[in-house]
Amino acid sequence: MVRVKSTSASITEQRIDGTLVEPVTSARDLGIYIDSDLLMRTRVQRTVSRCFAVLRQLRQIRRSVQTDTSQTLAVSSVLTRLDYGYSVLAGLPVYLVRRLQSVLNAAARLTYHLRRFNHISDALVCLHWLRVPERVQYKIAVLVYKVWHGLTPQYLGPLSYVAHLPGRQPLRFAGINRLAVPPVMFTTVANRAFPVVGPRTWNDLPDDVTSAESLSTFRQRLKTHLFTKSFL
Numbered sequence: 154m155v156r157v158k159s160t161s162a163s164i165t166e167q168r169i170d171g172t173l174v175e176p177v178t179s180a181r182d183l184g185i186y187i188d189s190d191l192l193m194r195t196r197v198q199r200t201v202s203r204c205f206a207v208l209r210q211l212r213q214i215r216r217s218v219q220t221d222t223s224q225t226l227a228v229s230s231v232l233t234r235l236d237y238g239y240s241v242l243a244g245l246p247v248y249l250v251r252r253l254q255s256v257l258n259a260a261a262r263l264t265y266h267l268r269r270f271n272h273i274s275d276a277l278v279c280l281h282w283l284r285v286p287e288r289v290q291y292k293i294a295v296l297v298y299k300v301w302h303g304l305t306p307q308y309l310g311p312l313s314y315v316a317h318l319p320g321r322q323p324l325r326f327a328g329i330n331r332l333a334v335p336p337v338m339f340t341t342v343a344n345r346a347f348p349v350v351g352p353r354t355w356n357d358l359p360d361d362v363t364s365a366e367s368l369s370t371f372r373q374r375l376k377t378h379l380f381t382k383s384f385l
Contacts, residue, residue, distance in 0.1 A: 176189075177189070178195075179195040183238075184237065184238070185237075185238045185241060186199060187241075191342055191345070192245075192246065192249075193242060193245060193249065196238070196241075196242075197245070197249045197252055198252075200234060200235060200253070201252050201253065201255070204231050204235055204260075205256065205259065207230045207231050207234070208227075208231060208256075208259055208260060208263060211223070211226055211231075211263060212263060215263060220264060223263065227260040227261075227263060227264055231256065231260045232260065235253065235256055235257065239289050239291075239292040239293075240289070240292045240293050240296055240347070243289055243293055243345050243350040244344055244345035244350065245289075250285050250286060253285045254284060254285045257277070257282060257284070257285060258277075261273055261276040261277055261280055262276065264276070264280065265279070277384070278384050281380065283376065283379055283380060283383060284383050287379040287380070287382070287383050290354050291375060291376065291379055293347075293351055293354045294355060294358060294375055295368075295372060295375070296309070296347070297312065297332070297351045297352070297354065297355045298363075298365075298368060298371050299368070300351070301332075302368070304368070309347065312332050312333075312348075312351065312352060313332065330355075330360060330363040330364060331355075331356050332351070332355050332356060333352060334352045334356070335348055335349060335352075337349055358375070358378065359378060361374060362374045362375050362378050
């Protein structure tokens with residue numbers, strides 16, 4: 154874990170068993186920067202900065218390559234950075250989501266030689282790229298599917314269907330694929346936790362998506378659903 158030293162005067166140094174512990178505003182774990190307030194500002198800022206640096210390099214060779222090649226380069230060099238760790242970005246403030254979306258828009262404009270103020274939706278549709286909020290939902294929904302089918306480590310579970318909880322069977326939605334959402338006390342942070350945001354994201358999906366028999370089928374139906382919801 155890499156620490157980023159704090160410059161805030163409101164955070165004071167402490168000693169534990171005689172050892173000086175210096176507070177930090179953010180820390181890096183598995184390549185993801187986590188802020189002390191869990192707002193993920195550092196994560197977004199660094200991701201956006203690195204993605205635009207790559208886009209500036211790609212812009213220098215754009216006129217020398219075909220559209221298909223440019224799209225491949227954008228996906229491999231930019232979107233892979235943008236998509237890494239999306240599951241921790243649930244519940245981001247709108248202004249941070251817009252910053253991430255600006256990277257996606259810039260990559261689409263670079264691919265199709267669009268100007269800065271050209272409408273971007275048609276380009277995203279042609280590329281079949283989901284917008285950032287739907288990309289986050291996609292990652293979380295896939296993770297929920299893997300948890301429910303035992304394809305992930307045990308610490309991510311367990312998740313329970315509403316119909317499996319005592320006293321919930323009479324509810325009108327107990328007979329369908331709906332997961333139980335645990336109650337929370339501190340909504341600002343707890344609503345972004347996977348045991349909460351995972352079931353909520355899953356419950357927003359139609360039955361034909363959640364009832365998929367394989368992961369590949371689930372991915373296909375999920376992307377089609379989110380793509381239709383976002384653009385059509």
